[in-house]
Amino acid sequence: MTPDDMTQSIHETPVPTGAANGRPRAGVVRARAAAGTRLTDLFSALPWIGPALILIFGVVLFPAVVMIYNSTRDISLSGVDKGSVGFENYETLFAFAPLGGIMVRTVIWVFAVVTIAVLASLALAQFLNKAFPGRQIVRMAVLIPWAASVVMTTLVVYYGLEGYIGIINKFLVDINLIDAPYGWTKNATSAFVWSIGIAVFVSLPFTTYTILAGLATVPADVLEAAKMDGAGRIRTYVAIVLPQLRGALSVAVLINIINVFNSLPILKIMTGSIPGYDADTVMTMIFKYIQNEHKIDVASALSVIAFLIVIVIVAIYVKLVKPMKEL
Amino acid sequence: MKKSLRMGGIVATAALAAVSLAGCGFGGGTASDGADGKATTLNLLVPSYSDNTQGLWETVIKDFEAANKDITVELEVQSWDNLNDVVTTKVQGNKAPDIMNGGPFAGFAADELLYPIEDVVSADTLGDFQDSFVESASVDGVQYGAPLLASARALFVNEDLLAQAGVTKVPATWDELLAAATKVSKIGGGVAGYGLPLGSEEAQAESAIWFYGAGGGFGDATEITVDTPENLKGAEFIQKMVEAGATQPDAGATDRSPLMDVFVQGKIGMIIGLPPTVGQIADGNPEMKYSVNPIPTMDGKPFTLGVADHLMAFQNDGKKQAAITKFLDFFYSADQYVPWVTAEKFLPTTKSGSSAMDSNEDLLPFLEMLPDAQFYPSTNPKWDATNAAFKSLVGQLAQGKDAQAVLSEIQAKADAG
Known part of the structure; x- marks a missing residue:
């Protein structure tokens, strides 16, 4: 028997490996065996987690590494890699004066869209949770913004706001709210506000359904007990329902933050023709670097910064709200 | 033993996946090169000028393939919006098209990706380009673009x-x-x-x-x-x-x-x-x-803004020069080129094309303006x-x-x- 076989048998004899009871319990061998057993556990788990790992490496880590790598290269307009430039692309970015405004606008964009979407969804979900005739139909209707393509939804609004043929513009003129058609999508502030509106609209279905699922888990007896104790409707909602919704809400908020931060099409369509950088967020700026200026390297640098911002936001959020924690 | 077999399988799977992933992103071109007399494939990347563009190119390609049995042409049509991203990605992945129809080409020329146009067209074709377009198709005196069509405002x-x-x-x-x-x-x-x-x-x-x-x-x-x-x-x-x-x-x-x-x-x-x-x-x-x-100007002196788009030929591995030459010469022959440019409703850039289209009344005002045309300095890096x-x-x-x-x-x- 070689020493190797020896160790092998020590592991295997007292502790039969298996999915259910593969952990060592014997006191004497514990210290020596622990390290080896954890490794064997990992190996035996690999066939199950392997595909997921490959996917994570291939789809998540590999592109991220390429992105970070590209951000330190000098890539010509035609896409030829001219070698390393260190952090020059980042310096170019930080020397770009409108970047501050772009960052501030990104924060406003994410905060406004997520807040309004969640508040509206809370109300909507509460409504859809009640039993009323035709509830199924209304529930299905709420799904429509989700089922429709974001680009299509945005284009409908965009053409509605068009100065010459826009039906929304015409309506606003007809009810005397404005004297003449206004270039809603041609001025930075109004285009940005309309974009927030569209983003809220397309975020509603997912958020509402997540909260609706949360509402379904609120036990009826708890609500009944609250009623018995004489709690009013508002009190019941704030003290009983909301805390129960914590899990659903925190997931909805987290996913919405990431989604909205990374959202390009709405702003691209609504603010695309506006000169200057007064309606840009980080995402539209990345797009402008690629599409207009063909600077893949600088765009990669900005993507890395965006990536870091999302990670930091998510980290803070997870730390504060602990969405994974069970109540 | 059984366990180690399983491990081997996992490692192999992972390695295979990694390799195939790398292949997707960074693999080199695998199209046949034709240096040894086998069939050559030319990749042609063009933007869409109108709904007719794809059909027009398909007609040209069909005729060309009928005349040259040993060459096949792969057509890829993209929108103008996407064209630049597509070609940049292709260049990054060492899969540049062989012939591309595009606007500015100074960046490609500066990166030494292009054939000088005299290497990929015959002397007859080269001499047929109108002189006014040659300058804006050249970088440092070397012509890299074959003027394809022009417009004037x-x-x-x-x-x-x-x-x-x-x-x-x-x-x-x-x-x-x-x-x-x-x-x-x-x-x-x-x-x-x-x-x-x-x-x-x-x-x-x-x-x-x-x-x-x-x-x-x-x-x-x-x-x-x-x-x-x-x-x-x-x-x-x-x-x-x-x-x-x-x-x-x-x-x-x-x-x-x-x-x-x-x-x-x-x-x-x-x-x-x-x-x-x-x-x-x-x-x-x-x-x-x-x-x-x-166009009205400050002092009333005539002026128009001319824009010419070009065909350019990428060197890649340098083995398709003969096939590219055959294709470009074929395309610029009057009986292929004139119907093509007429159907796209733009102005021709060749002398033979121009004289063939003299009778087109819609285009006449534009043809008359072309001598006063100014071009973007698109050859400036x-x-x-x-x-x-x-x-x-x-x-x-x-x-x-x-x-x-x-x-x-x-x-x-x-x-x-």
Whole structure:
């Protein structure tokens, strides 16, 4: 028997490996065996987690590494890699004066869209949770913004706001709210506000359904007990329902933050023709670097910064709200 | 033993996945090269000029393949919006097309990716290109682009609107243009005198109309000059037009294509248009009475903005030169080229094509303007940055930002490259 076989048998004899009871319990061998057993556990788990790992490496880590790598290269307009430039692309970015405004606008964009979407969804979900005739139909209707393509939804609004043929513009003129058609999508502030509106609209279905699922888990007896104790409707909602919704809400908020931060099409369509950088967020700026200026390297640098911002936001959020924690 | 087998399988799977992933992103071209007499495949990447583009190229390719059994041509059609991203990605992955139809090519030439055009066309084809296009197809005296088609701009005038506003003469100078456009705008009901598309889509073209019209311009192959006294006059007159209400509202954020639709609908007095605009009016509003006129300039001296697109040939591994030459010579022969360029409603760039199309009345006003055409300095390596700066910044002129500040901002972005 070689020493190797020896160790092998020590592991295997007292502790039969298996999915259910593969952990060592014997006191004497514990210290020596622990390290080896954890490794064997990992190996035996690999066939199950392997595909997921490959996917994570291939789809998540590999592109991220390429992105970070590209951000330190000098890539010509035609896409030829001219070698390393260190952090020059980042310096170019930080020397770009409108970047501050772009960052501030990104924060406003994410905060406004997520807040309004969640508040509206809370109300909507509460409504859809009640039993009323035709509830199924209304529930299905709420799904429509989700089922429709974001680009299509945005284009409908965009053409509605068009100065010459826009039906929304015409309506606003007809009810005397404005004297003449206004270039809603041609001025930075109004285009940005309309974009927030569209983003809220397309975020509603997912958020509402997540909260609706949360509402379904609120036990009826708890609500009944609250009623018995004489709690009013508002009190019941704030003290009983909301805390129960914590899990659903925190997931909805987290996913919405990431989604909205990374959202390009709405702003691209609504603010695309506006000169200057007064309606840009980080995402539209990345797009402008690629599409207009063909600077893949600088765009990669900005993507890395965006990536870091999302990670930091998510980290803070997870730390504060602990969405994974069970109540 | 069993366990180690399983491990081996896992490692192999992981390795395979990693390799195939790497293959997706960074693999080299695997198309057959044909150096040893086997079939050669040419990859042709073209943008879409119209709904006909794909069909037109397919016809050319079918005829070509029938005449050259040993060469097959793979066609890829992309929208203009995507063309640049697509080719950049291909170049990054060492999968550049063999022949590409595109706009600016100075970047590719600077990276030494292209064949000089004399290496991939016969002397006859080379001599047939009109001289005026050769210069703008060359970098440092070497011609890299084969001029494919050209367009020139002209002032499209809605005669009905001008008559209604009491304007009797089509304006030839800026002052006349301002006066006429202001009158047309006064008709009211959403009618605008002059359509000024300074939105990002093609802001550089409208800027060129005014800057070159003031005697300025964008510079040449070695230097970009945006911040000049002449251009400042042009920029200030743009602002004057906007302030006088002679243009449509929100000119700084109005894109060209949607504004052209408004002109076709008969709501704009005057606008700068292209040869395809003739077809657009014929399709959309054939009753409209319009005329095609020279572009008004500061002093009335004739000028037009010419744009030529090119075919360029990528070197890749250098084994397809003979096949590329065969294809380009075949394409530029009059019986292939003339139907192609006629169907796309653009202007020909070859001498034989030009004389064959002399009788085309729609295109005649444009053909006459071509000798006065000015071109973008697209062979300047900094042109792409300049172009981008115009697209994103020049619209601020119409939003009341100081003209000098806008020019300085664009110049700075252009210089930064």
